[in-house]
Amino acid sequence: MNISLAGAQDKRLEKANAAYSKFAFIEAIKLYEAQISKGNTTMEVYTKLGDSYYYNGNYAQAANAYSHIMNSSNSVNSEYYFRYAQALNSSQNYKRAEAVMKEYYKRAGKIDSSDKWNESKLLAAIKEQSGRYTINPSTEVNTPFSDFGTAFYGKDKVIYASAKDTGVIIKRKHNWNEKSFLKLYSADIAVDGGLQNPVVIKGNVNTKYHQSTPAITKDGKTMYFTRNNYTDGKLETDKEGTSYLNIYVAENVKGEWTNIKKLAYPINSDGFSSAHPALSADESELYFVSDRNNKFGNSDIYVASLKKGGFVGNDVKKLGDEINTLGRESYPFVDAAGVLYFSSDGHPGLGGLDVFAAIKDGDGKYHVVNLGEEINSNADDFGYIIQEDTKKGYFSSNRTGNDDIYSFTEHKPVVFDFNINPVVFGTLKYISGPPIEGIAVEIYNSENVLVNTIYSNIDGKYTADLEPYKEYKLVYKKKGLTEKTQIAPQFKPAEKREYSFEFSNELEVIVNGETKEITDGSDLNHILNLNPIYFDYNGFKIRESSKVELDKVVALLKERPSLLLTVNSHTDSRGRDEFNMKLSENRAKSTVDYIVAHGIDASRVSGKGYGETRLINRCSNGVNCTEAEHQLNRRSEFIIHIDK
Incomplete structure (x- = not known):
């Protein structure tokens, strides 16, 4: 080849490479094909021709171009074996694609996964997901x-x-x-x-x-x-x-x-x-x-x-x-x-x-x-x-x-080779240690709709599949036992989350390590060692310090759904009798409203005002008493009734 002819060919190759580098693959294909027709069958030309077809989605032509470089030299980048297999697979030449992938894994020094490209295995996997x-x-x-x-x-x-x-x-x-x-x-x-x-x-x-x-x-x-x-x-x-x-x-x-x-x-x-x-x-x-x-x-x-x-x-x-x-x-x-x-x-x-x-x-x-x-x-x-x-x-x-x-x-979800649903599980037992069989675990969705109920087994264990990226509420209940509620934030796919609890007799409560029995007519002030629920003079707004005590009442009622509560509200003797009666009724209502607002059904809580009719000390009308003595009469009682 003379120098001028060689120079012209070099310029045409440069032009082809320039088109290739600008992603102008249609133009590059024409120029590389022209190079091959003129005898330029170098690895560079066939590689870039194959890539041009490949990037343009013409896989059959890409496979044909790549085939010219596959065994021409040991310097072929192993990644081109992968690309060649891709082009063969896209052309439905599955058998050859599998063989080329095997060679790719060998040259790349990777674990051989060419069986994924096996025609029968591939088509069977695709068929399993089809028709949906x-x-x-x-x-x-x-x-x-x-x-x-x-x-x-x-x-x-x-x-x-x-x-x-x-x-x-x-x-x-x-x-x-x-x-x-x-x-x-x-x-x-x-x-x-x-x-x-x-x-x-x-x-x-x-x-x-x-x-x-x-x-x-x-x-x-x-x-x-x-x-x-x-x-x-x-x-x-x-x-x-x-x-x-x-x-x-x-x-x-x-x-x-x-x-x-x-x-x-x-x-x-x-x-x-x-x-x-x-x-x-x-x-x-x-x-x-x-x-x-x-x-x-x-x-x-x-x-x-x-x-x-x-x-x-x-x-x-x-x-x-x-x-x-x-x-x-x-x-x-x-x-x-x-x-x-x-x-x-x-x-x-x-x-x-x-x-x-x-x-x-x-x-x-x-x-x-x-x-x-x-x-x-x-x-x-x-x-x-x-x-x-x-x-x-x-x-x-x-x-x-x-x-x-x-x-x-x-019409049907995609099938994976493992369970993608998150799982909630746990063990339910008495505070004394033994497992509890037959506790109902009610599962509510974020709209508070009951979606499933399962039961603990003889070993106190339970498990349930849920849906990922959803919030749930779990309610644990069995007659005669305290009731538990667990708010469960969103679960990730395949997440496994444990919620285990200990339960006690519904009519027993442990306070400061001491077990106390709840009976019909019990006053929670004595059962829970509550600090008095005080109100300001002539007012019925609950003091912030008293809300902590009311929260203890709410917690007990939440765990014991068969208990009913009557709130009795009292005033001191100062002021007119009829005013004090109305004031105590408002105080009883404020207390009931607080308890209901914090999650207790209104049908379980009632209130009554007694004004100054039930004083607990000598401070009746006309008796000179200290403020501390009067404050003792501004009180609430929490009387338990057992719903049988």
């Missing part, structure tokens, strides 16, 4: 352009991305230099789960560049979303002209999305993209996707803490190898049960991006399953979201050649 959905295209919002990436906006709306205002058909790309000029729209959720009435969202979120993949807080006040690095009217690029994707946050002010801010480092930074935000079930964490520290240009899922007021912590953490692969992980979503849904082409699937579900076990390790057919196809399937109460949701797919939104109804 009814899906329909959202025809009222889908256009000939790219429509994808829904997020729930309250109970009756979604916000999604569309390129329909661009005037040209530009598909969403895998690469991180998206130039679809997408805008965010809202749509109403119809009764059947479909979407209707699409409109551009109000406010200044949408620019002439790219906005997509929102995540909105439950109260509808805050939205995180993806945008090109566009700030203060200027599109920021690096020296190569690449504009990276960043995550922004917007505030809902009277229905308009405004006060736009770009999240700070370490969420966003120069030199890499961050995108596709998602919120944890309790909105304490922000999940997102980034290609940082990834020389292969693939994306991984990260998580950071989220503080009150929308402040993101500096504790950015990449999810483990159970989630992130050498492929592309993207589009995270966390449902109300704490299940993480995401799309990936690095986990074995049906081809392209498949949607997967993952949840942590009790040891904090994620278990990942493919969502099966209906949701997944041999194309790209992504952007899965679901409502806990209706089991309806949305996902996006280019299975018909263009990015479209699909609605679905889930």
